[in-house]
Amino acid sequence: MAIEVRIPTILRNLTDGAKSVEGKGGTLDELFGDLDARHPGLRGRLVDEKGLRRFVNVYLNDEDVRFLGGLDTQVSDGDTVTVLPAVAGG
Amino acid sequence: MRYDSLLDSVGRTPLVGLPRLSPSPEVRLWAKLEDRNPTGSIKDRPALWMVNKAEKDGVLTPGCTILEPTSGNTGISLAMAAKLKGYRIICVMPENTSEERRQLLRMWGAEIIPSPAAGGSNEAVRVAKGLAAENPDWVMLYQYGNEANALAHYESTGPELLEDLPTITHFVAGLGTTGTLMGTGRFLREHVPGVKIVAAEPRYGDLVYGLRNIDEGFVPELYDASVLTTRFSVTSGDALRRTRQLLEQEGIFAGISTGASLHAALGMAAKAVKASERADIAFPVADGGWKYLSTGAYHGTLDEAESALEGQLWA
Numbered sequence: 001m002a003i004e005v006r007i008p009t010i011l012r013n014l015t016d017g018a019k020s021v022e023g024k025g026g027t028l029d030e031l032f033g034d035l036d037a038r039h040p041g042l043r044g045r046l047v048d049e050k051g052l053r054r055f056v057n058v059y060l061n062d063e064d065v066r067f068l069g070g071l072d073t074q075v076s077d078g079d080t081v082t083v084l085p086a087v088a089g090g
Numbered sequence: 091m092r093y094d095s096l097l098d099s100v101g102r103t104p105l106v107g108l109p110r111l112s113p114s115p116e117v118r119l120w121a122k123l124e125d126r127n128p129t130g131s132i133k134d135r136p137a138l139w140m141v142n143k144a145e146k147d148g149v150l151t152p153g154c155t156i157l158e159p160t161s162g163n164t165g166i167s168l169a170m171a172a173k174l175k176g177y178r179i180i181c182v183m184p185e186n187t188s189e190e191r192r193q194l195l196r197m198w199g200a201e202i203i204p205s206p207a208a209g210g211s212n213e214a215v216r217v218a219k220g221l222a223a224e225n226p227d228w229v230m231l232y233q234y235g236n237e238a239n240a241l242a243h244y245e246s247t248g249p250e251l252l253e254d255l256p257t258i259t260h261f262v263a264g265l266g267t268t269g270t271l272m273g274t275g276r277f278l279r280e281h282v283p284g285v286k287i288v289a290a291e292p293r294y295g296d297l298v299y300g301l302r303n304i305d306e307g308f309v310p311e312l313y314d315a316s317v318l319t320t321r322f323s324v325t326s327g328d329a330l331r332r333t334r335q336l337l338e339q340e341g342i343f344a345g346i347s348t349g350a351s352l353h354a355a356l357g358m359a360a361k362a363v364k365a366s367e368r369a370d371i372a373f374p375v376a377d378g379g380w381k382y383l384s385t386g387a388y389h390g391t392l393d394e395a396e397s398a399l400e401g402q403l404w405a
Contacts, residue, residue: 009296010304045304055307057323064291064321082323085299086307088211088234088266 006082029071055086105254110339116368125378137167139242140231157228159218162191169198182218190381208300235311239269248277260371262355264347265289268313275317289321290354292405324350345377347405
């Protein structure tokens with residue numbers, strides 16, 4: 001088992017077109033680090049020195065990680081992480 | 091109830107219990123029927139507040155043209171108000187919105203400028219901002235950054251909920267402009283210690299997120315994350331399933347964004363049951379299902395409805 005990470009269209013150039021990739025780690029930060037080893041540059045598109053980038057939303061099993069623990073959010077095998085750009089509604 | 095005019099009848103919508111969907115007598119769900127507003131959606135509130143504020147501030151004067159980026163409902167509400175008050179109105183609307191929304195907008199006299207489907211409402215905002223710069227005499231009320239949008243809910247939706255449901259523990263609503271959640275959320279937080287404010291954000295197909303780069307993302311100026319307890323991303327499939335469940339079990343014919351709110355509300359209800367806590371969870375029925383009939387949301391299998399909705403903006 002691993003953690004499934006869904007990648008938005010706009011970042012699939014970094015995953016050879018894959019819609020979702022698998023990774024491991026105890027926290028979101030570790031997971032992104034793990035992904036970056038196989039998909040160089042991915043972490044930098046999601047995170048800057050202040051944490052998650054402003055226009056990047058990340059959901060752990062559909063809940064926004066900014067309301068869980070940000071990059072320190074605990075993740076475990078079987079979880080699904082979804083990355084999406086922020087878009088307008090209304 | 092008697093009102094001087096249609097505009098005076100905005101708000102004061104019924105709050106109805108959902109006995110069949112509520113998990114127990116201690117954990118109850120409540121729906122606020124915003125489809126009972128004059129144009130059939132919750133957006134009549136912010137539209138009226140924004141127009142009144144602009145008139146009071148002297149920004150909107152007789153003969154003015156209103157410009158607004160909208161995926162539909164706010165535009166329809168503004169068009170109704172504009173018709174009654176004598177303004178011209180132009181709406182910038184993404185191509186991937188339901189045909190009913192376009193027909194309704196035209197019916198109330200709005201002119202429509204389509205914006206590209208890819209990028210969804212982000213593109214509508216971008217196009218509208220460009221038009222506003224080229225036409226400085228047009229008045230863009232700009233629902234995403236207009237404090238009167240959130241204020242409408244702070245002054246009406248919030249107080250109505252508290253009056254009808256003093257024991258409220260959770261308020262759940264769709265996240266678009268963020269106005270409903272910001273305004274209602276702020277009011278409830280000031281009056282109900284520990285109240286939970288929960289956002290249900292629509293998750294669309296890939297097309298809608300088809301930005302050219304991630305820095306073109308958009309966060310409404312009104313958004314203040316500190317008002318929220320948490321935020322869920324609800325897929326089209328889950329929203330459709332709950333929309334049908336609401337019709338099937340409680341007889342309420344709602345639009346698809348209401349299904350997304352119900353999905354998050356049921357999630358919070360399950361948490362309360364697990365923790366043996368009492369809960370009164372309210373959410374708005376933001377609009378009725380009428381505008382979405384052509385999307386196929388209400389007939390055929392769920393899978394068929396979901397694929398028919400692929401790429402469409404449903405909130």
